Amino acid sequence: MPYLREVSREHRTCVLFLVDQSLSMTDFLGGMSKRKCDELTAAINAWLSNMIIKATGPQGVKDWMDIGVIGYRTDQEESPIIGPIFKQPLGEKNLVTITEVAGNVEYVPVTQEIHDDNTGQNIENTVQMPVWIDSKTVFQGGTPMCHALLKAHEIIQAWLADAEHQDSFPPIVVHITDGQTSDGGDPVPYAESLRGLATTDGNVLLFNCHLSETPADSFMFPSSDEILPDKFARLLFKMSSELPESIYQRAVAAGLSLQPGARGMAFNADLVCLINFLDLGTRLR
Amino acid sequence: MNANLTIRGAILLLIEESAAMGARAADGEKSWSANVATAVNALLAQLDEAASLAVGLIGYGAHKSDKPDAAHRWEGNLQGRRWVTVDALKQSPLRVETRIRKSSGMAGAGQLPGESVQFPIWYDPKSVNASSMETAFELATRAFISDLAADGFCLEFAPLVLHLFITDPPAHSALAAVSGLQRLQFDGHGPLLFHFHLAKPSPVPSKPTSVPLIAYPSNRAYLPRGAAAELFDASIRLPQTYAKALREAKVNVNKDARGMVYNGRTVDLIRFLSLGKTYAQTLHGNDRDTVNTVGSPAKTLAEPTVSPVITPDSTSTLPENALNEGVSIHSVGKSLVDNADNPLPVLLVFDRSTETSAPSGTKSVWERLQDRGNILLGQLAAQRDIPIVVSVLSYGAGGGDGALLGNRFIPSVQLEAAAIRIETVEEQVSNGMGGLLTVSKRKPVFLEIGSTESASPVPAFRNATRLLKEWYETHPSSRRPPIVLHFTRGKLNGSDVDQSVALLADGVGANESPLLYHMILTESPAKSLAYPGAAAQFDDPSLLKLWEVSSPLLERGVLMEKRPYITDTSRGFVVNGKFEFLLPSA
Numbered sequence: 001m002p003y004l005r006e007v008s009r010e011h012r013t014c015v016l017f018l019v020d021q022s023l024s025m026t027d028f029l030g031g032m033s034k035r036k037c038d039e040l041t042a043a044i045n046a047w048l049s050n051m052i053i054k055a056t057g058p059q060g061v062k063d064w065m066d067i068g069v070i071g072y073r074t075d076q077e078e079s080p081i082i083g084p085i086f087k088q089p090l091g092e093k094n095l096v097t098i099t100e101v102a103g104n105v106e107y108v109p110v111t112q113e114i115h116d117d118n119t120g121q122n123i124e125n126t127v128q129m130p131v132w133i134d135s136k137t138v139f140q141g142g143t144p145m146c147h148a149l150l151k152a153h154e155i156i157q158a159w160l161a162d163a164e165h166q167d168s169f170p171p172i173v174v175h176i177t178d179g180q181t182s183d184g185g186d187p188v189p190y191a192e193s194l195r196g197l198a199t200t201d202g203n204v205l206l207f208n209c210h211l212s213e214t215p216a217d218s219f220m221f222p223s224s225d226e227i228l229p230d231k232f233a234r235l236l237f238k239m240s241s242e243l244p245e246s247i248y249q250r251a252v253a254a255g256l257s258l259q260p261g262a263r264g265m266a267f268n269a270d271l272v273c274l275i276n277f278l279d280l281g282t283r284l285r
Numbered sequence: 286m287n288a289n290l291t292i293r294g295a296i297l298l299l300i301e302e303s304a305a306m307g308a309r310a311a312d313g314e315k316s317w318s319a320n321v322a323t324a325v326n327a328l329l330a331q332l333d334e335a336a337s338l339a340v341g342l343i344g345y346g347a348h349k350s351d352k353p354d355a356a357h358r359w360e361g362n363l364q365g366r367r368w369v370t371v372d373a374l375k376q377s378p379l380r381v382e383t384r385i386r387k388s389s390g391m392a393g394a395g396q397l398p399g400e401s402v403q404f405p406i407w408y409d410p411k412s413v414n415a416s417s418m419e420t421a422f423e424l425a426t427r428a429f430i431s432d433l434a435a436d437g438f439c440l441e442f443a444p445l446v447l448h449l450f451i452t453d454p455p456a457h458s459a460l461a462a463v464s465g466l467q468r469l470q471f472d473g474h475g476p477l478l479f480h481f482h483l484a485k486p487s488p489v490p491s492k493p494t495s496v497p498l499i500a501y502p503s504n505r506a507y508l509p510r511g512a513a514a515e516l517f518d519a520s521i522r523l524p525q526t527y528a529k530a531l532r533e534a535k536v537n538v539n540k541d542a543r544g545m546v547y548n549g550r551t552v553d554l555i556r557f558l559s560l561g562k563t564y565a566q567t568l569h570g571n572d573r574d575t576v577n578t579v580g581s582p583a584k585t586l587a588e589p590t591v592s593p594v595i596t597p598d599s600t601s602t603l604p605e606n607a608l609n610e611g612v613s614i615h616s617v618g619k620s621l622v623d624n625a626d627n628p629l630p631v632l633l634v635f636d637r638s639t640e641t642s643a644p645s646g647t648k649s650v651w652e653r654l655q656d657r658g659n660i661l662l663g664q665l666a667a668q669r670d671i672p673i674v675v676s677v678l679s680y681g682a683g684g685g686d687g688a689l690l691g692n693r694f695i696p697s698v699q700l701e702a703a704a705i706r707i708e709t710v711e712e713q714v715s716n717g718m719g720g721l722l723t724v725s726k727r728k729p730v731f732l733e734i735g736s737t738e739s740a741s742p743v744p745a746f747r748n749a750t751r752l753l754k755e756w757y758e759t760h761p762s763s764r765r766p767p768i769v770l771h772f773t774r775g776k777l778n779g780s781d782v783d784q785s786v787a788l789l790a791d792g793v794g795a796n797e798s799p800l801l802y803h804m805i806l807t808e809s810p811a812k813s814l815a816y817p818g819a820a821a822q823f824d825d826p827s828l829l830k831l832w833e834v835s836s837p838l839l840e841r842g843v844l845m846e847k848r849p850y851i852t853d854t855s856r857g858f859v860v861n862g863k864f865e866f867l868l869p870s871a
Contacts, residue, residue: 027849028848039715039719041719042717042718046718050720110718127718129718212813213849214815214850214862215859215862215863216815216861216862217813217861217862226810229811229812229813229861230812257646268813271715272714272715275720
């Protein structure tokens with residue numbers, strides 16, 4: 001039965017984020033007052049922080065994961081620009097170890113405003129937030145999704161070529177976008193090719209999350225495309241891997257009502273949906 | 286016993302003992318009869334021995350034959366007695382059991398720790414055959430008229446009667462059943478009669494009951510017709526002392542709340558019975574004025590009033606044709622707005638129809654629309670930016686039976702007081718740093734109505750027009766055009782839509798025509814749309830029809846700058862999403 005391998009130093013795994021950096025990502029998320037790009041970078045920074053905490057033991061950070069955050073957009077000539085969007089020096093490589101992530105953190109002050117229901121007051125609280133992906137990251141141009149999936153294929157294939165990774169829990173690719181591909185191709189074959197890569201423990205998992213700027217109803221981990229509202233949603237469904245049993249059970253334990261055959265996909269995700277998707281889709285332990 | 290013992294007060298427990306009490310309690314695994322017995326024994330154990338109080342316990346059910354009967358239920362050394370003092374009670378329990386009381390603290394895995402306690406029993410669970418509320422109250426009335434004196438007691442203040450039952454009485458009989466007791470006067474004051482109706486269990490044992498709780502309601506208009514509304518008529522207003530005690534126990538109690546709970550769970554029963562302790566504590570005070578609050582409803586308590594039984598024929602606030610045409614007119618209260626505020630009238634119209642059953646574990650389209658309606662009404666209740674008045678209509682085949690009755694507009698600042706209940710829900714919100722917090726939020730429930738088959742919206746829009754005309758006639762200085770937001774699943778007959786719109790367009794008395802917006806949730810999957818500005822965005826002709834009759838979105842020129850999906854041709858129209866921009870800015 002696949003997807004049973006425990007993630008450990010001996011059998012490290014890989015999580016690769018593919019991030020849409022198109023101009024439309026500067027629109028507000030789900031009818032809210034913050035931009036999609038800002039909420040997404042905050043969500044990924046928080047995910048990285050949580051992963052480091054989970055990996056930290058008495059002897060320091062356990063090196064059980066390789067991580068990549070690859071952004072994709074186009075330039076003014078509509079040529080794809082695809083590459084890591086980590087702050088330097090992490091941005092030199094497509095994949096970095098979790099130990100390297102832990103060792104290269106910058107803290108920025110962030111002021112939270114919290115509403116107190118009991119008193120009706122708003123309370124300001126300034127915290128130091130760990131940041132690996134800059135809020136100044138460029139979001140411009142179009143959405144060369146097919147090129148991005150091809151790049152992901154290259155990165156994962158190279159990772160799998162390492163004999164030490166062949167028996168690991170398969171890599172997870174988390175793709176976050178707010179729109180359809182603009183590079184003229186059909187992303188489904190690229191997605192299928194990426195999902196065709198495998199370790200002895202199973203095929204690469206490709207999870208897709210669509211962000212909406214309208215306050216539309218969200219869908220998370222659907223088990224059938226019949227309930228999805230349009231062609232683009234059904235396309236993402238086709239591109240997405242079915243949730244492995246271990247992740248499925250953890251999502252159910254977290255209170256989600258899932259049906260067998262649920263896929264790693266979210267559509268019209270708002271902020272809460274996005275954060276839950278990132279957490280549950282990569283909950284390996 | 287002292288033949289002339291003056292006692293300050295008396296508590297009478299009146300408990301149904303029919304077969305229905307053998308059903309599993311709504312929120313647990315034991316039967317209601319067992320839970321009620323435990324709760325009653327716990328109350329009796331907590332009464333202060335020093336309290337100048339007599340206690341009576343009447344159970345009603347068909348014990349001896351199929352014929353319902355009622356009798357005093359003291360057993361053991363107290364058998365044959367009707368009224369007993371607390372002191373005598375404490376000396377003669379039926380038995381004392383050792384029970385484990387759960388407490389918070391360290392424990393083994395999966396278990397709450399417990400400590401052994403001695404639990405005195407005076408009342409054992411019973412569930413026999415038929416019961417009759419009328420028979421029970423006849424005996425209760427006799428218990429006060431003759432038994433108290435015969436037992437040598439002289440009562441100083443009005444007694445407390447706590448009635449626990451599960452079987453709804455026959456229609457229109459509750460008031461008659463209690464009337465004899467309510468007519469009794471104790472030094473000029475009637476008894477404090479509080480009712481607790483036990484919730485029926487959910488058909489699925491592992492799932493909690495989905496029947497709504499109605500706890501201490503303050504307005505009959507917001508109750509579903511039938512047993513709950515009749516129980517309201519048979520209840521009195523909660524005196525301040527009891528309302529305060531409930532609020533301290535974190536129970537939401539509005540002004541003019543009645544001493545009744547309908548479809549209560551065990552946790553609600555415990556809080557309800559604690560009113561017995563409140564009564565006893567009040568009697569214990571030496572301050573006569575404080576004590577008088579119990580027996581002097583005229584001073585600090587509302588006069589116990591009993592509303593006339595309202596039959597369908599006597600709902601004179603509804604237009605005669607409304608019930609016939611299946612229209613429910615909802616209001617959330619009386620109009621109290623100062624004309625000078627020039628508030629904006631907002632009218633919500635709900636299509637309660639469903640065509641297909643929802644898959645198991647999911648909500649029907651009406652349930653989802655109702656949820657959106659409750660959320661929006663909660664937002665309207667909380668907003669303070671602009672003065673608005675709100676009214677609600679719903680329509681569906683088979684007659685109107687809405688949770689709300691009446692036909693007025695209410696200021697939004699008073700909306701929350703009109704909620705059926707306020708639930709506390711846990712919600713995930715952003716922590717502002719890419720993570721989530723779970724917070725508890727208060728969620729008022731205003732609508733809780735069943736779905737129906739399809740019906741024409743025309744009668745509802747006729748009534749909408751009438752409501753709005755009346756508003757403008759009685760508020761001549763108010764000229765802001767109203768907003769009508771139609772919640773629907775979007776499957777309406779085209780000519781019905783045209784007719785409905787024509788009614789509104791005929792004029793309601795405002796300076797401009799009403800703004801008609803639509804909030805649509807579809808039964809089958811459909812693309813989400815937010816304030817679309819062009820017909821080309823539509824695949825579904827029914828939705829296109831509704832869009833064509835929708836008004837342009839207010840302030841779209843300003844909103845365009847913040848929301849790229851809003852254009853200068855956007856209309857007030859949302860499909861499968863949230864309606865964020867209902868009100869204009871302040």
